[in-house]
Amino acid sequence: MDKTFRGENRRFLLLNSTTEVINDMAICLGPSGSGKTLLLKKLQNVKAVDNTTTSVSTVGTDMFTIKISSGDVEKQIVVREVGGVMAPLWPKYFDGIKKVLYVVDTSNLCQISAAGVLLYTILLDPRLKKAKILLILTKMDVSYRQMRNEALLMLQMRRLKREITQNITIVEASAITGEGRNDILNWLNDKTIKQT
Ligand SMILES: Nc1nc2c(ncn2[C@@H]2O[C@H](COP(=O)(O)OP(=O)(O)OP(=O)(O)O)[C@@H](O)[C@H]2O)c(=O)[nH]1
Numbered sequence: 610m611d612k613t614f615r616g617e618n619r620r621f622l623l624l625n626s627t628t629e630v631i632n633d634m635a636i637c638l639g640p641s642g643s644g645k646t647l648l649l650k651k652l653q654n655v656k657a658v659d660n661t662t663t664s665v666s667t668v669g670t671d672m673f674t675i676k677i678s679s680g681d682v683e684k685q686i687v688v689r690e691v692g693g694v695m696a697p698l699w700p701k702y703f704d705g706i707k708k709v710l711y712v713v714d715t716s717n718l719c720q721i722s723a724a725g726v727l728l729y730t731i732l733l734d735p736r737l738k739k740a741k742i743l744l745i746l747t748k749m750d751v752s753y754r755q756m757r758n759e760a761l762l763m764l765q766m767r768r769l770k771r772e773i774t775q776n777i778t779i780v781e782a783s784a785i786t787g788e789g790r791n792d793i794l795n796w797l798n799d800k801t802i803k804q805t
């Protein structure tokens with residue numbers, strides 16, 4: 610198939626189709642069970658996940674091709690999930706990464722603070738200095754979840770923002786209800802998301 614190179618952002622336009630492949634390497638991280646797999650499945654297909662859907666822990670990594678419709682053109686971006694049990698090995702996957710989706714489970718009170726510490730550690734990695742960071746507060750459908758502000762407080766977000774160079778975008782989400790899905794897709798598509 611005929612391909613043309615399109616500028617410095619390393620995007621390829623496949624001429625004989627209307628599919629543009631976004632070549633920004635994206636990685637999805639977060640503690641074990643925080644909801645990465647289910648959320649990525651929901652981003653792939655809105656109907657693929659409901660409250661009966663189950664998932665198994667990702668031992669290793671998984672690749673998700675996500676389609677984004679933008680006008681007449683369909684875009685595709687590949688996101689690599691690295692399982693929470695792999696946290697000590699996450700840095701092995703940082704080379705060339707331009708986008709990081711960091712998923713935090715707002716219904717897991719015991720895990721939130723640790724999730725903040727883990728996030729801080731990865732943001733210190735020099736290879737991620739210029740990466741775009743999306744902090745996803747997920748499981749917003751759960752009644753006993755922490756609300757946005759409490760979750761951000763537990764993550765010590767104010768302090769963290771002072772210490773790091775990257776700009777963090779925050780979005781609330783749920784793989785079950787689809788909340789936040791459009792915002793995440795827009796962010797992957799380099800569109801600005803309204804922050805509250
Ligand atoms: N209520 C609710 N449950 C969720 C949501 N997302 C994930 N879960 C549940 O949380 C559990 C863990 O979800 P996964 O998506 O497998 O978590 P993960 O982050 O991929 O975990 P690892 O692969 O082990 O790192 C599963 O039982 C899911 O059904 C959500 O948005 N709402």
Ligand SMILES: [Mg+2]
Pocket residue numbers: 645646647665666667690692
């Ligand atoms: Mg997983």
